[in-house]
Amino acid sequence: MRESNIDMARGVSILAVLAYHFSLYPPVSDHGRFGVVLFFFISGYCMQISLAASPGALEFVIRRWSRLVPALVVCALATHLLETSFSASPDRLQTWFDVFKNFACIPTIDVPCGAVELGLHKYGRYIMVDGAYWSLRVEFKFYALLAVLYFGLSKRWHVAGLLTVAALGGLLQTLRTTPAYLSDFVPYLPCFAFGASVFEIRHGKPRFGALLLVASVLLAVAFAMGGVSGYSIPILTGNLWAYFVCAALILAFATLPQVRSTPAKVLAGLGLVSYPVYLLHQDIGLVLRPVFEAFAGPMLTVWVLLPVTFVSAAYVVHHTVEYRLERRAKAWFKASASPPVPHQDQAAVCYGTLLPASQALRRY
Secondary structure, X not given: OOOHHHHHHHHHHHHHHHHHHOOOOOOHHHHHHHHHHHHHHHHHHHHHHHHHHXXXXXXXXXXXXXXXXXXXXHHHHHHHHHHHHOOOOHHHOOOHHHHHXXXXXXXXXXXXXXXXXXXXXXXXXXXXXXXXXXXXXXXXXXXXXXHHXXXXXXXOOHHHHHHHHHHHHHHHHHOOOOOXXXXXXXXXXXXXHHXXXXXXXXXXXXXXXXXXXXXXXXXXXXXXXXXXOOOOOOOOHHHHHHHHHHHHHHHHHHHOOOOOOHHHHHHHHHHHOHHHHXXXXXXXXXXXXXXXXXXXOHHHHHHHHHHHHHHHHHHHHHHHHHHHHHHXXXXXXXXXXXXXXXXXXXXXXXXXXXXOHHHHHHHO
């Protein structure tokens, strides 16, 4: 079940992020960093669809991996090769060992690197290929927690469980006792929970969803007042407005009628490829920007050349890697979940009926 309005919300998110990283219209574009926060709201909404379509935790995890990890590998390799080829600034460079650890540790919620770090301190740490990958670490931890709550605790109360975990984690962080492993993850749980609450309002029980939504908002306010700040984009009292703007956007996109206009379709199309655009844009943009500006000037570079480059590359990645492997994973699970046809019913199946074989032959 794909909703074009949600793809439009993704399009708004990635446009905000691009505007922020390339300073398209400062100081307005400085607020574009909260586009990543909007992605978290959208993820909370969309993961309810993935959970409902997955009969078990293993299928849910593999579906997520099949969509996210191959594109991550392709985009990270492209980023690393371009950075080394164009001699990027030293703070943007990483070794091939770091690249490998990005593949091995980000999708596995840093468990392998954390285990190595316990014994061999320096070998467990790694430099992210692109600074934007910090949000992937948050996303994968959210998926793991969601799988535990939904399949291990309760399909009915998993969002309430998510809010409970968030409240406990926020309390620990307020007391300065939160493990570093969770400090980049817990502060954004109210965003995921809000998105999940909107889905419950839209497709489940509206009253129950409204209660969860109110609880999500109250928890976000408590986090802001208590100083529960996240990595890169802290939601504090000074910018709590950004949380409410993102909340209003996901609520509007999810509940309003589907928009069919041409601009809406273009925005939804951008949202469809927003994941590879996000993976590619930041560090590669820093490498290509001076190259493009040397012959095209800054305005043409940031408003035309860089966006066209990233959207075109993202389109290729989406259709050749992300979309294709996700479809194969879904087809494999669908085939493996289908029960084998009993021998005596083969003729019935051949003639498009569920009658026993003898009746099907008589009918023929």
